[in-house]
Amino acid sequence: MATQNSNSSKEEKGITRRNFLRAGIWTTLAVLAVETVGATIASMWPKAQSSAAGAKVRVGKATGFPIGSVTFFPEGKFFLAHVDSGFLAMSHVCTHLGCxxxxxADEKSEDKLAEKGxxxxxxxxxxxxxxxxxxxxPPLRPLDLYPITLNGDQLVVDTGILIRRQVYEESQAVKV
Ligand code: FES
Known part of the structure; x- marks a missing residue:
C-alpha cells in the first residue's frame, strides 16, 4: 500500500511537472506569436516622422529672400536658394553617398551670383x-530638388516629392 501511495504521489508530481512544462511552452509560444504579429503589423505601418519631411512647408514671402541668398529650413531639411531665374528648393543630402x-556662407563662391557661399x-x-x-x-549629379508652389504670396515647398536632375535648366527655378 505504501508503495502504491508513493508511486501515486510521484505520478501526481510528474503530471504536475509535465503540466507545468507544457504550460510554460505554450506561454512561450503565445508570447512569440504575439511579438511576431506585432512586429509584422508595425513593419507595415509608416514610421513616425521626427520632422516635417514629406510635408508641405510654408517658407514665407518671396520678398524675404534676396537674390543670391541660400536659406536652410531644418524642419523640411532643404535649402531655399534665390537664383537669377527664380527659387530652388534643394535637398541637403549629397548625391554621392548621402552625407x-x-x-x-564664407567660402569662395562657385557661381556668379555672389562672391561667397x-x-x-x-x-x-x-x-x-x-x-x-x-x-x-565625386558627386555625379546636382542636389535633388523639391517642387515649389505659390499659395497667395507664400512660397510652399513639397518635401514629399524629390526631383532628380542631371543638369541645371532655368525651368527648374520657380519665378515669382
Ligand atoms: S557623400 Fe558627399 S562627396 Fe561623398
Whole structure:
C-alpha cells in the first residue's frame, strides 16, 4: 500500500511537472506569436516622422529672400536658394553617398551670383554651387530638388516629392 501511495504521489508530481512544462511552452509560444504579429503589423505601418519631411512647408514671402541668398529650413531639411531665374528648393543630402551637405556662407563662391557661399560636403570633398550644381569632387549629379508652389504670396515647398536632375535648366527655378 505504501508503495502504491508513493508511486501515486510521484505520478501526481510528474503530471504536475509535465503540466507545468507544457504550460510554460505554450506561454512561450503565445508570447512569440504575439511579438511576431506585432512586429509584422508595425513593419507595415509608416514610421513616425521626427520632422516635417514629406510635408508641405510654408517658407514665407518671396520678398524675404534676396537674390543670391541660400536659406536652410531644418524642419523640411532643404535649402531655399534665390537664383537669377527664380527659387530652388534643394535637398541637403549629397548625391554621392548621402552625407548631409552644409551651406558654407564664407567660402569662395562657385557661381556668379555672389562672391561667397557654396555647399561643401564633409565626406569626400564634394562641392556644389548655389544652384546645387557639382563643381568638384565625386558627386555625379546636382542636389535633388523639391517642387515649389505659390499659395497667395507664400512660397510652399513639397518635401514629399524629390526631383532628380542631371543638369541645371532655368525651368527648374520657380519665378515669382
Ligand atoms: S557623400 Fe558627399 S562627396 Fe561623398
Amino acid at each position: 548631409i551637405v552644409p551651406w558654407v 557654396r555647399f561643401n560636403c564633409p565626406c569626400h570633398g564634394g562641392i556644389y554651387d548655389r544652384y546645387g550644381l557639382v563643381k568638384a569632387g
